[in-house]
Amino acid sequence: MAASVERPRLPRLTKKNDATGFIFYRSVYVLDRNTDLETAVLDKTQLDPLTYRHAMSRLAGHVHIVTAEHRGERRGVTITAACSVSDNPATLLVCLNATNPKNGIFTDSGSFALNLLGADQMDLAHVFSGKNHVDPTARFEHGTWGTLETGAPVLQQAVAAFDCRLIDIKTVATHIVLFGEVVAVTLGEQKPALVYLDRDYRTL
Ligand SMILES: Cc1cc2nc3c(=O)[nH]c(=O)nc-3n(C[C@H](O)[C@H](O)[C@H](O)COP(=O)(O)O)c2cc1C
Numbered sequence: 001m002a003a004s005v006e007r008p009r010l011p012r013l014t015k016k017n018d019a020t021g022f023i024f025y026r027s028v029y030v031l032d033r034n035t036d037l038e039t040a041v042l043d044k045t046q047l048d049p050l051t052y053r054h055a056m057s058r059l060a061g062h063v064h065i066v067t068a069e070h071r072g073e074r075r076g077v078t079i080t081a082a083c084s085v086s087d088n089p090a091t092l093l094v095c096l097n098a099t100n101p102k103n104g105i106f107t108d109s110g111s112f113a114l115n116l117l118g119a120d121q122m123d124l125a126h127v128f129s130g131k132n133h134v135d136p137t138a139r140f141e142h143g144t145w146g147t148l149e150t151g152a153p154v155l156q157q158a159v160a161a162f163d164c165r166l167i168d169i170k171t172v173a174t175h176i177v178l179f180g181e182v183v184a185v186t187l188g189e190q191k192p193a194l195v196y197l198d199r200d201y202r203t204l
Helices: 049-056 101-109 122-129 136-141
Strands: 015-017 023-025 028-032 037-041 064-070 073-079 082-087 090-097 111-116 160-172 175-187 194-197 200-203
Touching: 064 090, 064 101, 064 122, 073 090, 073 101, 073 122, 073 136, 090 101, 090 111, 090 160, 101 111, 101 160, 101 175, 111 175
Parallel strands: none
Antiparallel strands: 015 023, 028 037, 064 073, 064 111, 082 090, 090 175, 111 160, 160 175, 194 200
């Protein structure tokens, strides 16, 4: 029979202002009596963005370029926020900043492509993140781009590319989450991946 679990008593949260002006709440540590481990208890709605971003900088993310085409206009954005959802039917998601009006093309288009970058493609990541201030219309002059089924731009030198039909959109906080059913895939040269970790590019 399972031992009865004594729920820890939580101290009151203390509201503070940090140097950046963000309001945050003091982390509360409680002793988990069953495991003798200290467990951080945070109200997720109260965590300040800087602390969250600092912790997330330790999460390694594969670097991709997500693309869309609508009425002759193309857009590509360097992202790390993408993952697989299901293999049947093949489905993935990407998260895009909803506060950037230029990202409206992704919802207007009805399709998008996720292009996985390799270790030798950091220059492309810079171009499509706006770091080099390359004009958005000139960004596709970098790399060789084609299309598969949907018409979304597909990078011919991508490690892999997933051509997706947009099947759902959720707006969550500052971002839109695009769900795509994968309708075509390309497999490029197998080579080390380009990842982003500790606020810098790495290779794996
Ligand atoms: C490594 C890296 C990862 C990024 N990940 C995302 C992401 O997951 N979602 C997103 O909306 N923007 C992400 N960005 C920011 C976009 O690349 C950037 O804001 C956008 O390309 C700016 O486009 P614009 O110059 O056309 O406005 C990331 C940038 C970098 C450098």
